[in-house]
Amino acid sequence: MSIETKVIELEEVSIRFSGDSGDGMQLTGTLFSDTSSLLGNDISTFPDYPSEIRAPQGTVAGVSGFQIQFGNKKVSTPGDLAHVLVAMNPAAVKANAKFMMPGGTIFYDSDSFTQKNFEKAKFKTDDPFTELNLLDFKKVPVPITQLTRESLIDLEIDNKSILRSKNMFALGLICWVFSRPLDYIETYLTKKFGKKPLVLESNLKVLHAGYNYAWNLQHMTPRYVVHPAPIEKGLYRNINGNQATAWGLLAASEKAGLELFIGSYPITPATEVLQALAERKDLGVKSFQAEDEIAGICTSIGAAFAGDLAVTSTSGPGFALKSEALGLSVIAELPLVVVNVQRGGPSTGLPTKTEQSDLLQTLYGRNGESPVVVIAASTPSDCFHYAYMSAKIALERMVPVVLLTDGFLGNGTEPWKVPTMAELPSITPRIAKDAATFKPYQRDPKTLAREWAFPGMEGFQHRIGGLEKDEAGNVSHDPANHQLMCEIRRDKVEAVANMLPPLEVVGESTGDLLVVGWGGTLGHLDTAVREQQANGAKISLAHFNYIKPLPSNTAEVFANYKKIVVCELNLGQFVGYLRDKMPQFKYSQFNKVQGLPFTIHELSAQFLKLIEE
Amino acid sequence: MQDTLNYTLKDFKSESEVRWCPGCGDHAVLNAVQKAMANLGIRHEDFAVISGIGCSSRFPYYMSTFGFHTIHGRAAAIASGVKCANPKLTVWEITGDGDALAIGGNHFIHAIRRNIDLNIILFNNKIYGLTKGQYSPTTDRGFVTKTSPMGTIEDPFVPGQLVLGAGGSFFARCVDNNLKHSQEIFEEAAKFKGTSVVEVLQNCVIFNDGIHETISDPKTREERQIFLKHGEPMIFGNNRDKGIVLEKGKLRVVQIGENGVNAEDVLVHDAMDQDGFLHQSLINMKYPDFPVAMGVIRAVPSKVYNEAMEAQIVEAKSKSKISSVDQLLSSGNTWRVE
Numbered sequence: 045m046s047i048e049t050k051v052i053e054l055e056e057v058s059i060r061f062s063g064d065s066g067d068g069m070q071l072t073g074t075l076f077s078d079t080s081s082l083l084g085n086d087i088s089t090f091p092d093y094p095s096e097i098r099a100p101q102g103t104v105a106g107v108s109g110f111q112i113q114f115g116n117k118k119v120s121t122p123g124d125l126a127h128v129l130v131a132m133n134p135a136a137v138k139a140n141a142k143f144m145m146p147g148g149t150i151f152y153d154s155d156s157f158t159q160k161n162f163e164k165a166k167f168k169t170d171d172p173f174t175e176l177n178l179l180d181f182k183k184v185p186v187p188i189t190q191l192t193r194e195s196l197i198d199l200e201i202d203n204k205s206i207l208r209s210k211n212m213f214a215l216g217l218i219c220w221v222f223s224r225p226l227d228y229i230e231t232y233l234t235k236k237f238g239k240k241p242l243v244l245e246s247n248l249k250v251l252h253a254g255y256n257y258a259w260n261l262q263h264m265t266p267r268y269v270v271h272p273a274p275i276e277k278g279l280y281r282n283i284n285g286n287q288a289t290a291w292g293l294l295a296a297s298e299k300a301g302l303e304l305f306i307g308s309y310p311i312t313p314a315t316e317v318l319q320a321l322a323e324r325k326d327l328g329v330k331s332f333q334a335e336d337e338i339a340g341i342c343t344s345i346g347a348a349f350a351g352d353l354a355v356t357s358t359s360g361p362g363f364a365l366k367s368e369a370l371g372l373s374v375i376a377e378l379p380l381v382v383v384n385v386q387r388g389g390p391s392t393g394l395p396t397k398t399e400q401s402d403l404l405q406t407l408y409g410r411n412g413e414s415p416v417v418v419i420a421a422s423t424p425s426d427c428f429h430y431a432y433m434s435a436k437i438a439l440e441r442m443v444p445v446v447l448l449t450d451g452f453l454g455n456g457t458e459p460w461k462v463p464t465m466a467e468l469p470s471i472t473p474r475i476a477k478d479a480a481t482f483k484p485y486q487r488d489p490k491t492l493a494r495e496w497a498f499p500g501m502e503g504f505q506h507r508i509g510g511l512e513k514d515e516a517g518n519v520s521h522d523p524a525n526h527q528l529m530c531e532i533r534r535d536k537v538e539a540v541a542n543m544l545p546p547l548e549v550v551g552e553s554t555g556d557l558l559v560v561g562w563g564g565t566l567g568h569l570d571t572a573v574r575e576q577q578a579n580g581a582k583i584s585l586a587h588f589n590y591i592k593p594l595p596s597n598t599a600e601v602f603a604n605y606k607k608i609v610v611c612e613l614n615l616g617q618f619v620g621y622l623r624d625k626m627p628q629f630k631y632s633q634f635n636k637v638q639g640l641p642f643t644i645h646e647l648s649a650q651f652l653k654l655i656e657e
Numbered sequence: 658m659q660d661t662l663n664y665t666l667k668d669f670k671s672e673s674e675v676r677w678c679p680g681c682g683d684h685a686v687l688n689a690v691q692k693a694m695a696n697l698g699i700r701h702e703d704f705a706v707i708s709g710i711g712c713s714s715r716f717p718y719y720m721s722t723f724g725f726h727t728i729h730g731r732a733a734a735i736a737s738g739v740k741c742a743n744p745k746l747t748v749w750e751i752t753g754d755g756d757a758l759a760i761g762g763n764h765f766i767h768a769i770r771r772n773i774d775l776n777i778i779l780f781n782n783k784i785y786g787l788t789k790g791q792y793s794p795t796t797d798r799g800f801v802t803k804t805s806p807m808g809t810i811e812d813p814f815v816p817g818q819l820v821l822g823a824g825g826s827f828f829a830r831c832v833d834n835n836l837k838h839s840q841e842i843f844e845e846a847a848k849f850k851g852t853s854v855v856e857v858l859q860n861c862v863i864f865n866d867g868i869h870e871t872i873s874d875p876k877t878r879e880e881r882q883i884f885l886k887h888g889e890p891m892i893f894g895n896n897r898d899k900g901i902v903l904e905k906g907k908l909r910v911v912q913i914g915e916n917g918v919n920a921e922d923v924l925v926h927d928a929m930d931q932d933g934f935l936h937q938s939l940i941n942m943k944y945p946d947f948p949v950a951m952g953v954i955r956a957v958p959s960k961v962y963n964e965a966m967e968a969q970i971v972e973a974k975s976k977s978k979i980s981s982v983d984q985l986l987s988s989g990n991t992w993r994v995e
Binding site: 078081082084228275276277278279280281282291294295298303305307324325326327328329330332334335336338339342343344345346347348349350351352354368369372376462463464465498499500501502503504505506507508509510511518519 | 671673700701702703704705707710717718720721722723724725726727728731734735736737738739740741742743745746763764767966969970972973974976977979980981982983985986987989990991992993994995
């Protein structure tokens, strides 16, 4: 092995922690990224884990990974390929070989490179690196299991607990390699295991053992330095998309002066939205874990009828189950926020992988003429903003709003400059004031929004429901009235456009190629477009957060480019919608449905091809 | 405050024309509910009436209270949301045998399991009326309907058994044509804290006319129904000379004064018995072997979901350092970039 001692200075670096799903790789990755943020690096993370909680140990199916990219400038993606892989077993090497940057470094637990584990990972030979064609990588064998055991020899703990702290050894080692101090991790562990002194002591011992081991072996370990990123002044924290969504809704409820109700059913990868809100009973949140997806939305509709800011959260299959009830909130014209953290489909599909394939379901997946407002968040932290805006629109326009995020955003983390409540726009729910003139379906002439009166409000007693109504709220089967009400409900959703910001582009407002995206692909599209701009290409990016209605200037923006390419993680759903809404433009499309985000590399290649054609 | 609320039945009638078929049992139930509401001493605007889909689910339109006619089977879930969002409300759910026990079965049992403070009025006419005559989950085996031309090949649910099976704390039964008794039962259901389920044996005059007639006919009512009251002996019959006794673990009808049976031998109804064994046996009594049990069969005070939800929020607020979103956003691991 010919590894030289060296310090590599990088602008950004991407690391992948990988092991069995029981090896604690998600925690290892999270602690490392938090440490990096505290050092002032910008970060972006991507957990990649199997849907089985504990698939058979040592198999490729059971590999759980966590990728983090951090840098000294703005980092928008977790990185296409990893510079460094930490592999706890041979299966982890196999599962991640294709995600490695050529020439990168692989730290691996050499104790786990046994015949038995080669077989479990279905290697044909006892030389996995040759078999995977990883010869030009730096490979650093570390007897992690053995060293963990030795560092704990003085403590009276069982073998299982010893093996469980292997991840701390790997974390300590990587912290030295990337010049990270251990104090944040120590604080975290002390807080977590404060009541279990033995567990705390063993974790701290192993963490330091890993750090010291790397320090002692520096002659063969490459060391990386990534300087802090210059970022805006303010208070920061790391946040993932699901938590940001939950907090955005909390902020909206406080701003609107309403209590928050969430009726929901656990589903990957959306469960954390429910959990994050269930934790906030101190802010008055009423969280209701329902018996099924349908009851999730129905309890929320009940809460909306009763005057709460009502929310339900789900993912694709659950969204499908909610569709009839969503139609009820359309016709009853109640404010409701439905969060769909998209995952790979159809059916159970790829529960733990990301995809953007629920767009058409969201736009059209209900019986009857059933328009809803559709919003998509585009980074983990802007889930806060778009969740907030979803609630604002629902409450001010008396309309159900679907917020689309995805597994990549929901689980991904990034540093976030924390806003204050004072900075957030006002929210004025349309609560009825005058009982004498109140009619359930009387509307504001401009926004077409009806007024909201709920049980307990004296003098406002009225009946609503799923049957078609006239303005006074009486059931009506009159043909002309039905057409009128369908058109009104459509126009009411379209009228939301007047409260939306105009569509802006990244780059020049005219050019050869306009890249169009929506939702969670922003980081990748933005990076790839800027890369081409730096190369002199006349390329811009129009990224959509407001899907229905579209920003009013959309056609104006599109008209200024020779070509338009719509990039999305599905087989062409947004592009189909745009073709329907604005048939005057010619669209080409770039699609990927592998349960994975785009890579900058594949996007750049596609853009170049389109520009050169 | 209660003194100022002099409501009458009229205060709960809406302007909408009642469109159930002439002779439908629903008319009587509507009247009984309106009378019950007028007597409860609860502010008119604090009532919310939630229904699913089916003939009976048109009910909210005929009430002058807040009302929500929702979707098939989901009334229990929607009513649960209403009650949890605003526990001050008195929430009534109007549902039928198809709505609550077929498409909405899951919501029905889970509302009961949670013991949310709802009053569920379950209209049981053993048929689908609004879709014009198909068998329901309470239709008797072998019964011929449009979708069972050779008779059904499935056994029916007994609603009370489901309530007990779901850990229910309140179950009562009444008949549509016994308005005074129904009204009493509805008032008791409303006063009970927790999920109250009242099964109303209701006649569908078009598609299942006379389905309950054997027991509901006022002429034979006293012989074929037994009106249970907590703390009172289980006696019935025109001459109040028949009773229910427990013998070798089973209920039996006895003639008082014959074969050495005295009035003291007759069971005394204990609706508050936590153990559901006797309640189950009473629910299962069928004519002609037994009179059919009416009245409040079970009313066991139990922990109420919406009260526990409120209590947790109060507790969390009193203990937490976080009382605003600004505090939340700046809590935990944060750092300042200068």
